[in-house]
Amino acid sequence: MISLDFLKNASGLIPAIAQDYQTNEILMLAYINEEAFKKTMETGKAHYWSRSRNTIWLKGETSGHVQEIHDILVDCDADTVVYKVEQLGGAACHKGYRSCFFRMVDGDSLKVVGHKVFDPEKVYKK
Amino acid sequence: MISLDFLKNASGLIPAIAQDYQTNEILMLAYINEEAFKKTMETGKAHYWSRSRNTIWLKGETSGHVQEIHDILVDCDADTVVYKVEQLGGAACHKGYRSCFFRMVDGDSLKVVGHKVFDPEKVYKK
Numbered sequence: 089m090i091s092l093d094f095l096k097n098a099s100g101l102i103p104a105i106a107q108d109y110q111t112n113e114i115l116m117l118a119y120i121n122e123e124a125f126k127k128t129m130e131t132g133k134a135h136y137w138s139r140s141r142n143t144i145w146l147k148g149e150t151s152g153h154v155q156e157i158h159d160i161l162v163d164c165d166a167d168t169v170v171y172k173v174e175q176l177g178g179a180a181c182h183k184g185y186r187s188c189f190f191r192m193v194d195g196d197s198l199k200v201v202g203h204k205v206f207d208p209e210k211v212y213k214k
Numbered sequence: 215m216i217s218l219d220f221l222k223n224a225s226g227l228i229p230a231i232a233q234d235y236q237t238n239e240i241l242m243l244a245y246i247n248e249e250a251f252k253k254t255m256e257t258g259k260a261h262y263w264s265r266s267r268n269t270i271w272l273k274g275e276t277s278g279h280v281q282e283i284h285d286i287l288v289d290c291d292a293d294t295v296v297y298k299v300e301q302l303g304g305a306a307c308h309k310g311y312r313s314c315f316f317r318m319v320d321g322d323s324l325k326v327v328g329h330k331v332f333d334p335e336k337v338y339k340k
Contacts, residue, residue, distance in 0.1 A: 090319055103229050103243060112238030114287075117229060117294045129319075161240075161315035162324055164307050168243045170315050181290050189287035189296050193216055193255075198288055 089129060094122050096167040101137055106147075106180060109158040109172040115180035116188040118147075120169070132157050134171050151211050153177035179205035182212070215255060220248050222293040227263055232273075232306060235284040235298040241306035242314040244273075246295070258283050260297050277337050279303035305331035308338070 094100050101119040108115060118136035120128070124144050127135040131146075134155035138145040148154035155173035162169055181188040181202075190202020220226050227245040234241060244262035246254070250270050253261040257272075260281035264271040274280035281299035288295055307314040307328075316328020 090322060090324055105231060105240060105243065107240060112240075114231060114233060114238075114240065114296055117231065117289065160319040161327075162317045162319065163243065163314040164309050164311070164316070165314075168314075170240055183290050185290070188289040188291075188294075190290070191288045193286040193288065196215060198216055201287075 089126065090162070091166070092122070092125060092162065092169065093165060093167040096165070101139070102167050102169070104134070104136060104169045104171055106134060106155055106171045106173050106175075109174055113187060114189055115155075115173070115175055115186070118145075125169075128157060128160075128171070134173055147180075148176065151177065151179075151182070151206075153179055155180070177205070182208060184208045184211070215252065216288070217292070218248070218251060218288065218295065219291060219293040222291070227265070228293050228295070230260070230262060230295045230297055232260060232281055232297045232299050232301075235300055239313060240315055241281075241299070241301055241312070244271075251295075254283060254286075254297070260299055273306075274302065277303065277305075277308070277332075279305055281306070303331070308334060310334045310337070 104120045105117050106115040121137045124135040124137045134147045136145045154176045159172040179186050184204050184206045185202040191198040192201045230246045231243050232241040247263045250261040250263045260273045262271045280302045285298040305312050310330050310332045311328040317324040318327045
């Protein structure tokens, strides 16, 4: 397996950007440790490290909105990766939008510009 | 000015992804603190926080490869931003490539897939 610079940050985590493999739309950013990267490589499905739950996280394990890996890009410092993915279910954001970046700076406020795909209350039954 | 969650990380820094405003190509990822974000908003040029030099950094201050801001997207947790930019000089990476993500995972190694725009030795005279 290729080696990434996980020790660059004290947390042992580096950012992974999920990008639509066809349109280049940025879907989300989350963090990975070495184990999450290994699981991603082994399974072909995006895994991240959940900083709130302190555990490995298969993206889509609850919602079914798994990200199938097409390619992985590595930056010049080997401390950030891009997952080129096919977003199953059409939405990456837990708020139901296609992309987590569904808001744009508009003066002193944020304007919703993203596309809502599902109702989170129906998908995440707590 | 809109408020971002800089305190999410102990470092006070959050990631900013620079993306070509026309093609959606991801050019680089760097970090911002509140001051860098404010300077970006005020000047319309991408500013970051340099973790190695511990200072605010106008992208392109040495190379001339400034990033002109077209739009700024904010994610659902307000702890990551996307700068939609026009990359002056055609290259974002200090290694001379259009994008810092110029390598792709290819089995156990990395394959160069990016486009080289300039020779770093000629641009960064040390």
